Amino acid sequence: MMVHGNPDPRSTPQELLEAIASISSPDVVDTPFGRLDFFDGVPLPETVSTIYDALDLVRGIDVFLNCVPGASLVAFRRGLRALGIDSPRTIAYSDPRANSRALALTPNTETTYGTTFLDLRAWGPTVVEAPPNSMCVVDDFWFRYVTDMGIPGPDHGQGGNYLYLPPGYEGDVPDGYFVLRSPTFTNWVVLRALGGVADMKKARIYPLSEADSPRANEWINWVEESFNTVHANDLSFFFEIDELVQEEPTEALDPERAGQLAAIGIVKGRPFDPDERMRGILDKAARIGAGMARTLSYAPRDPQASLYGSWNNAFVGGSHEFLRDGARLLDARTQFHYIATVITPAMARARAGAGSAYAYTVHDARGAILDGGRTYRLRVDPNPPVKNFWAVDVYDTQTRSLIQVPSTIWPAVASNSGELIANDDGSHDLFFGPNPPEGGKSNWVETIPGKSWFPLFRLYGPLEPWFDQTWRLGEFEPLD
Incomplete structure (x- = not known):
């Protein structure tokens, strides 16, 4: 029945019974987490425990899948630090090229690499002089794109001076630089010089305060070393993420992922110290999450992930932000970051x-x-x-x-x-x-x-x- 053009809120007794049934919980629900028992919709004590264990597991899996990008860079920085590369002044490079001695996500063996991490907290505004004839990228510590330098960047391969400003910087900004503001203090610099080591070593990184007379960079050839830059697939993963969260501004992360992290105890300014129950759950969450990530990477189901035949495309949607029609492609983000590194539009499209x-x-x-x-x-x-x-x-x-x-x-x-x-x-x-x-x-x-x-x-x-x-x-x- 319609009243003045609006739906009639009155229902028949049968309709009310059907409505009550649709919003009620049965007394017993069988789930992958075990049997859930209720008394007229109220969870019994053993069900409360089961539910919270399940919820913590689900949140842990979500954190793994959604925070692989951040963990990947924490692990990469840890690997470089093991080689003594603990300052932007020191740059790792591959002479002649990357090889299989180190554990690193899908490097190529054809171009010369250089890499280090900017520390905008320690150095403040920092200058990077990009080498000529290069393809270079800077990503923030959550593995989001900051800028290209070199051929795909605003210097178009001629070499250029880039100035990176830390979060919240309000000081003077001099002329003569391509200026970037990063949401994180730590930023990953990837240098690829098509002219080899000679061109690579034309790159320079120094604090803006040294612009008039910058000190020389130290170069360390990492190809003779064995070290690990790949993130964990067990409980340790969550401690890698906590390291990132404690270092960077709260504003550097979107509220949704920050909420997932807070739900499992990772909050900026608080120690992450899960009890024995939670450690067991998070270890299981990481292993399940890793299995899901492998499935997303090796058997993606998004139609756009299929190139043709058996061949897959690693950048689904053609967006370096993993966006399609305004929605974040969560599976695509995990697919890419689980097997690869470096985010730039030049790769995505x-x-x-x-x-x-x-x-x-x-x-x-x-x-x-x-x-x-x-x-x-x-x-x-x-x-x-x-x-x-x-x-x-x-x-x-x-x-x-x-x-x-x-x-x-x-x-x-x-x-x-x-x-x-x-x-x-x-x-x-x-x-x-x-x-x-x-x-x-x-x-x-x-x-x-x-x-x-x-x-x-x-x-x-x-x-x-x-x-x-x-x-x-x-x-x-x-x-x-």
Whole structure:
């Protein structure tokens, strides 16, 4: 019945009974957490305990999935500190290039890296002089994009002076700099110099207070060292996040994630000291969360994560902020950060002829998981659509780091190596397996029996046929 155009609030007795049933709790609810018992909707004491254990577990899983970006940078900084890189004055670099000695999320073996962490709390305003002919990125400590420097940045590869201001800075800002304001005191600097070490060492980092006469930077070559930069998958994960929370301003994190952290006891200014019950729950939450993260990374279900065939796209939605139609793509953010590092629009939405593009898979042509005990062939068709070069690096599915094999510390093949042998039509047959193919090792990457692995196909300066998919990657064909 309608009264003056509005729904009639009166209901029949049957409708009232149905309404009561729809808002009531049954006396017994079977759940994955156990049986829940109620007395007319009021939880019995054992149910209260079960519910709060379940709620703490769910919140812990949410924290793991949503805070992987922050934990990743805490772990990376810890790894650099183990090498003595504990100041922005000291910069780690790879000479000649990254290799499998260190545990680090999916580095490439083709370009020279430099990296350090800015400390805007200790130094205040800080200057970074970007090297020429480079692709450099700065991300904040929650792993959010701050700026590009170099070719994709405002200096367009000519080299430029960048000034980073700490949170809340209200002092004078001199002219002559590209000025950035970061929400966090700690910021990760990634330098990639296309001209190698010589260009890399043209970079300079110093406090603005030293602008008239900056002290020299110290450079440490990290490629001979073994160290770990990968975050934990157990209870330790939450202590990594607490380290970040205690260091950075409360305002640096969105209220939603801050609320999830507070729900499990991680609050700025308070010690994080979970009791035995909570430690057990959080350890389980991390292990479940890691399993979910691996599933999101290796078997993503978002249709946009599928490139074609078995190949996946690591940047779902084409947004470095993981946004689509105004919504945060939570699964996509976890998918990317669990296996990779560096956030920049130049990676999320590469332009034809600039930046880089990526594809990865864990499956062969038949849909089976890539097995280190088997031999596979990947054919790269003629005329790959790249301005610069392409490469395939191989990673360990457990560590998401370069696979460690006896034959080489650079488990990769690349078109700029000068070693690849092409077929008569200009295509390349690449081989992956425990033993080299007949004809030599130039087109081969060793794998390990009993372990899986995954490749990342990189294009440096991808061209239009990559984007419109008129040129496509082949599949890994098992040969045994």
